Amino acid sequence: MKKLIPIFILLFMLSCSKDNELDIPGTINPNSDQVQTQDFMWKAMNFWYFWQADVTDLADDRFQDSETYTAFLASESDPGAFFDNKLLFTEDRFSFYNEDYRVLTQSLAGISKSNGLEFGLVRKRDSEDVFGYVRYIIPNSDAATKTIKRGDLFTGVNGQTLNINNYISLLFSDNDTYTLNMADFVNNDVVQNDVEVTLTKQEALAENPVFLAKSFEINGIKIGYLMYNQFTNEYDDDLYDAIADLKIAGISEFIIDLRYNPGGSVNTTRLLASMIYDTNTSNLFLRKRYNDKVQVQLSTSQLEVYFADKVGSRTITSLDLSKLYVLTSASSASASELLINSLEPYIDVVHIGDVTRGKNEFSTTLVDDRDNSYLYTPSRTNNINSNNEWAIQPLLGRNENADGFSDFTSGLVPDIELKEDYGNLGIIGDIDEPLLARALQEIIGATGKRDFTVKNPIELLSSSKMYSPFKDKMIDDTHYNSTVSFQ
Known part of the structure; x- marks a missing residue:
């Protein structure tokens, strides 16, 4: 597995020492068993947030004194509650934590404990009941071995009907195995049937995000499609190979499907944008x-990120x-939105689908490595406080495009609005799948040949990815050398 690169590929040179962090008079010993995690959280957030x-x-x-500071740290015995209740700004929807930095960093690498079923959740009309619809199945997962596929519906777990109050505990608990009670779409209603599907999570399931790449020719136009x-x-x-194959195929039009993409690496977003537009x-x-x-300590060259001409050593x-x-x-978030926003100043981006999530801040992983500005660095795991394995993933800033625009907290509004229909999801990559078909119609200029009325629009309640450690993060991993100090 490649290294996860923190916010600045560094070497950060600190001017602080463990005995003089943030100039708090009489600061407690950071190794104090009772509040060492809270101490790490406060100091990291005080500088980076x-x-x-x-x-x-x-x-x-x-x-003003160590007694007051220590009492504040001890005001929440649970570090998670301390982080949520004491340190977060009211408008912050996305900062989070994990008790084990290994779990968090693996999730950012596409590795997690999963049964391989990716699904969305919808609340039934005029009801507290909830049902799920299958978005896709991760290859080589437990779900891939079972009789379940995209478009399938379920209304219960282990014989209990899903509702607004129990769906989290039934679907996202620590239980590795559960049985889904499947359903049919009958007369515009989701009705439970007698089918059951039992799924089991497996450790370290790795998901290749390049789910499907293909090209096809319609009316003499060569079109590329990528679900990412x-x-x-x-x-x-x-990703490089997928785009290179489309280049070889001679495509002149390109459709990228980010419907289920919650975000991720800023640098990967930059690379993809360069593959699409220009180097x-x-x-x-x-x-x-x-x-x-932080802003005053960084130069213009450290704050600006440019298009790329290489992926590693490959041109x-x-x-x-x-x-x-x-x-x-509505699940397209963070880096997905960044790709759209950062390409807008340069090319015509035709946005089709639903309003995106509105995640316009980036984050990085912070751990209790006090000699490294709390930044998680894979080569320094031995320097992380062995008595404190907590990690936090706070929002550190916002990315503006070349026009200076970054204000999409309410989401990016599509040029052509077309929600998914849980009664007609279609097959990913099939030219009759509704969203892909709508994009193809726009490309080939055909009109009036298909009715795109959405009879059962998906008003998303939540999704399986929102309960993974990764969630909807935009991870700042662009490359810099920098000198940053606590002041």
């Missing part, structure tokens, strides 16, 4: 904006497109 200036308890002058389900830097070579390294891809503490041969068709849903 995007909204540090907006959280009263993160102010530099909040604590996570911006995971471990699979950059697979001119003078073209600005994004500009970063941190809190004032990118761009598709050189002037137009891109992007398919989205």
